[in-house]
Amino acid sequence: MTRIFSLVLALLVFAVAPALADEELNLFAWSEYVPQAVLDGFTKETGIQVNYETYASNEEMLAKLLSGAASYDLIQPSEYTIEALVKEKQLLPLDHKKIPNLKNIGKEYWNQPHDPKLEYSVPYMQGTVGIVVNTQKIKHPVLGYVDVFQPANKGRIVVLDDALEIVTWALAANGLGPNDVTKANLEKIRPTLQKWLPLVKVYDSDSPKTALLNGDVDLGVVWSGEAAILINEQPGKFSYTLPKEGAHMFIDNLAIPKGAENKDAAHQFINYVLRPDVSVQISKEFPYTNPNVEARKLLTPAERANPASYPPGNPKLATFRDIGPMSADVDKLFTDLKAKSGS
């Protein structure tokens, strides 16, 4: 009898325990971007449970956030989405007093146009989009977009399945900046894309490294973090170059959306991931450029020398701005030319 009683008691404790865990943090972030060890470490130190829900694009995040179906305490948008969210008053201002580790963020990440004083967002990771080449298959140098999209490379190219990205490459090849997205310029770059798209073998934003690893393609234009993984996994086989016509960077940030229920926990989490010993764990697993200069010091020389993670010469790069309703035009142009590009 006592045994049954204690069993019931034990069950009750287990059933009630999660409800008793004092606090929860609802984190809505990119998939494959926050290491489990970081989440566990945070829970261990603060007792706050982290519920990590993931998305695969800024737009998917916006769709869920705006539907109001769930309440999130912390989101992880890229810079152009931060700009749009601030414009629409969808973010809460950060309390810098609660984030002393903010001092670890490199000074080049302040004064960015999307949030110059980091009032609403804190950089999480930064990356570039550049050219990755399997040097065992392609012996001549590939320095720019124009070198990638050559008829000789037909059927050997992987690119991101992302209309805005590809459009900005064509803008760069025509001497325009990544934010010169106007109807007139879209017409101007149409012939360039008409030439480029039939050469592409694979469109993949989620894991463009796969087609390169499998040997189905020999070069491509991909996220720097994907290229960094290739370079780490098969040293000497792959190279990474920022396109000579002009590259751009992206900054993924942590921000607190309007309606967050646990602002305190959100601030604590931001401060926690800004700690150098924590931040370096993220870098080890996802080798993008770490905006945390103190954390960079903890990397091995080899990791710091990876040209995809830390492009030599510290080039000054622009970010995307919010292009508002032009996004529909960009998408339509890309959809049209992709459909006409064969098959």
Place this chain on the structure above:
Amino acid sequence: MRQEHTSFSAAAGSRREPGRAGWLLLAPLILWALAFVVAPAVIMLVYSFARRGTLGGVVLEFTLENYAGVFDPVYLQIVIRSILYAALTTAICLAAGYPVAFLIGRAEERWRNLLLMAVMVPFWTSFLIRTYAWVTILKSEGLLNSLLMQFQLISEPLQMLYTPGAVVLGLVYTFLPFMILPIYSSVEKLDGALIEAALDLGAGPLRAFARVIVPLTQPGIAAGVLLVFVPALGIYAVNDIMGGGRVDMIGNIIENQFKGNARNWPFGAALGTTLLVSFAIAYFYVNRRQRAVAQGMS
């Protein structure tokens, strides 16, 4: 004929209306359908006439421009391509699935269950995992290429993955069971005596097949065609994984309005509504034809 007709309607009239207990039993299903079928369809219909919001989302102002967009040549070419791919997939599934379904349906009892099991076993594994398995088989340095090179049948790896052929293969692979199962259930009910009668009365095997077997299994064929064609039109994962994202279909376009750069929910809703309406029309057409065939035969 006339007499047949009266007896048919008499049978229909004698069907009893469900009583209160019946309605009570039906309630969960009706509630489920209202909440998860009718309500979303109504929301989609309303959104399809709205304007797009700045961040995505919708602004409830009436407009028809989303439907104008559906018939824009840019999207129309993709709608047409999707229909062609879905039709080709359905045709191959029918050609490959019918003989299999027929054999299973006419097989001995103990074999029948085993064969049916073989058709269903793939469902035990996630659809995505099975699709990625095809990537492993078809890729340049994959199983099939190394096998062919081993036997010296080819000297260089064939480009199989990321081609339109790979997309069709993936679609046929995914939907074949949905063709086999309904045809099987029709074949199983097929009265063998009728076939024997046809043969006895001088019909050759081809004629017996075309004039007796096909009409009798027509409900299964119709169900199979619908079950393959409709989802094949809307699917987007197979094109992304096996087609390398090159062969956009209407499903990819809709997905992109919600989860991609386009951020145009109302247009996505308009595309979805158009598909739903075309499916409904196709369904009622097939249903009416089937009833006409059934009446013509009786």
